[in-house]
Amino acid sequence: MSTQPLRELLERAFPDATELDVVDRTGGGDHFQVIVTAPSLAGLSLVEQHRRVYEALSAPLGDGTIHELRIKTKGAS
Amino acid sequence: MSYTDKIKDVIEGSDVALFMKGTPSFVMCGNSDRALQALRRAGAPVTAVDILPDPQIRQELASISGWPTIPQVFVKGELVGGADIVEELEQSGELAATLRDKLGDDYAAARDETTVTLG
Numbered sequence: 001m002s003t004q005p006l007r008e009l010l011e012r013a014f015p016d017a018t019e020l021d022v023v024d025r026t027g028g029g030d031h032f033q034v035i036v037t038a039p040s041l042a043g044l045s046l047v048e049q050h051r052r053v054y055e056a057l058s059a060p061l062g063d064g065t066i067h068e069l070r071i072k073t074k075g076a077s
Numbered sequence: 078m079s080y081t082d083k084i085k086d087v088i089e090g091s092d093v094a095l096f097m098k099g100t101p102s103f104v105m106c107g108n109s110d111r112a113l114q115a116l117r118r119a120g121a122p123v124t125a126v127d128i129l130p131d132p133q134i135r136q137e138l139a140s141i142s143g144w145p146t147i148p149q150v151f152v153k154g155e156l157v158g159g160a161d162i163v164e165e166l167e168q169s170g171e172l173a174a175t176l177r178d179k180l181g182d183d184y185a186a187a188r189d190e191t192t193v194t195l196g
Binding site: 046047050051054058061068069070071072 | 108143144145146156157158159160161162165166
């Protein structure tokens, strides 16, 4: 899978994102690094922030499209 | 058979529980290794559980914790996160602070590492 469908899922889940990036770490289309910075994440623990990302990407995570996911989130803008 | 009770016993009964692919002496996944190394740097007394022997362990763990990926780290029964979070908290010093807070100032004295096999 290319990074674009993942980016669209994240943009839908985090419309307020000030930083949003998806990187294919290996070029193989299944190991991704996701970076999200959004005011809507402010005040949440890292566990809750990462849960929001997992929820946004539950379809590609569930069907095995994403083999490995690294997440970096921030609450501030 | 169900692993749920055994998984809950480890989560609730361990100072630091690490659910991982492989064991500390034979790690089978880069992310499990990242979490283990971060915990070691913080001096955490780790109780490690290998989830690979049966896919059901992973499924039941996910429904208990609500966390979809491996590894998973718990301190005193509370989910701290996966490899990315544990690494980030170790680097910022927050992991050591949490361990001191929950386990006491001398938490690193024992430095013991336990491996639990479910089954």
